[in-house]
Amino acid sequence: MIEPPRPEARPHTIALHGAEIPDEYAWLQQRDDPALIPYLEAENAYAAAVMADTSALQQRLYTELRGRIKEQDLSVPVQRGPFLYYTRTEAGRQYPLVCRQLAPDGPEAILLDVNQLAEGHSFCSLGPLKISPDHTLLAYGLDTTGGMIFDLFV
Amino acid sequence: MPDRVALMAWSLEWGEDGRTLYYTVFDHAHRPYRLYQHSLGEDTANAALLYEEPDERYFIDLHKTRSRAYLLLRLHSHDGTEVHYKPAGEPAAPFMLFDARRSKIEYKIEHQGENFLIMTNAEAENFRLLVAPTSDPTQRRELIAHRPDVLLDGVNAFADHLVVYERRAGLQQIRISAPDGSGERYVPFPEPVYSVTPEGNEEYATHTLRFAYSSLVTPRSIIDYDLATGTWLLRKQEDIPSGYDPSLYVAERLEASAPDGARVPISLVRRRTTPCDGTAPCLLTGYGAYGNSYDPGFSANVLSLLERGFVFAIAHIRGGHELGRAWYEQGRLGQKQNSFSDFIACAEQLIAQRYTSPARFAIAGASAGGLLMSAVVNARPDLFQAVLARVPFTNVIAAMLDPNLPLTIIEYDQWGNPHDPEQFRYMLSYSPYEHIVAQAYPHILATGGLNDLQVPYWDPAKWVARLRARKTDANMLLLRTNMTAGHSGASGRFTRLEETAFEYAFLLKALGCAEVEPAGV
Incomplete structure (x- = not known):
């Protein structure tokens, strides 16, 4: 029997409008509390241990889910001025490529490969992406934390 | 030669000169609050601050009209909106105020030819559409009047067409007309229950409306709909390489009765062979906040559950926009608990109709x-x-008492302000x-x-x-x-x-x- 983590209850109350609301786990809100990360990691380990008897099922489900994705795929192109813009994905790669071609069937130019941008990051998500009106420049935002805060690149 | 800005928020637009960039940034609480204008090649530290929103309930965003003629700065909270506009091709032009913010008044504007279109809930709970000349935006007349049974959900202006997204009886509709509202017609959809999402549609001078169509049984399909001829062109359908046969599945719509008598829609999907005798496992999901509707669309992932005999169901509870603006209002602030009792009513309905039973019943929400x-x-x-x-x-209490969280001040108008004793007591009650x-x-x-x-x-x-x-x-x-x-x-x-x-x-x-x-x- 695996024992679950039992985080410390530290007496704390929120007093407001005459009410006394106990909040014994308020300390978990302190990101720099030294006990925080060990607690979250202990919960992750406990969850994995409780679910260990489903590891074959998890693998099977993953195979089913992945089997429903067309790994090499292409979005329906959007025409902007003389170009067709589209994204595509490649088999075995986590992130899309942003591409364009001269309409109707010019050669492909890869504008951004998010797989490359994601290198060295455990999280990577494209934010707003805008082509300049003359189609010579690309401005885009990139979030590498999951906080939806973007770095802007031109 | 990259120009780089850290901590940008969600909005980013080019000026029509191709040398000017506009972008928003966050404050310490992750609230988009400032709009900057940057000239390419210059130090981004010198970008001009065009606007700063002092009210912490308001987020700002910027976008260009489809016509590319105007930049629209939109200041929005759960209590109201305020739009400022300027010509997109004039970097030196100032932003002009459209309508000042008023409590409970939300509006959006679009540009079409010589006019602005204004979608507003002023004197119209489910919104109505007004039109005003760009030369004098105060001269307004009504294009689409308020309808008690139809929610005006969005408007897209094209050079030759006006596209209006609506909701009636929980279903999405797309209404097409000439810019003056004449020649009105609706896009016909092939199934009784479905989900539609506009896709891109960045070009102004086009006769093609692109949207994604799906249902609980039909995989996501990209449709190019010809606004002039009504031709429905399937451009692409989500491909499921390991195989999928939609004829093996059936989608249904039910209704549950909430404790106060409200009729709450439920959408569900199952394999045709899944028994309705109370033995099937079921996953019921719901959301019910911010006026976001939970439309019944396709999920390839859910097939892993359906193939194992599950019923998958969505409870269209109050707090969403499914049945109009009132459906949202009745699921927020001092009426939030309707969302919960609606969901429980849906769960009980599924049990009563023997789709599942408590020992086989799972629920999910994010x-x-x-x-x-x-x-x-x-x-x-x-x-x-x-x-x-x-x-x-x-x-709810601890989060709403933390002003450093991004969704705190703006959310007072969604959940309540804990500093108000009456709202505090209601929030604490649930x-x-x-x-x-x-x-x-x-x-x-x-x-x-x-x-x-x-x-x-x-x-x-x-x-x-x-x-x-x-x-x-x-x-x-x-x-x-x-x-x-x-x-x-x-x-x-x-x-x-x-x-x-x-x-x-x-x-x-x-x-x-x-x-x-x-x-x-």
């Missing part, structure tokens, strides 16, 4: 849908066997973390993201910690925190599937379905 999960499981732990709460909002009691709870899996700025990691953590201390059962109670991601979980498409596989394995184990062989395709 974010504000996690508030829903944590609230209904406090109230009716007996109805469910398993709960999946993704990034759940459970600490805040799920405060109502965890010593009772038997279902199996529970909560997820969080350490970098989540919408629902902080500590919200699910505190919920699980207190549940563990108080609950009286021996059921599973799991907390899974992604230490390198935020509100939406992992970013890589395969890593995300690993998360889903874990969650489904939890549901199958909790419902005693871990050994069930999936039916063939």
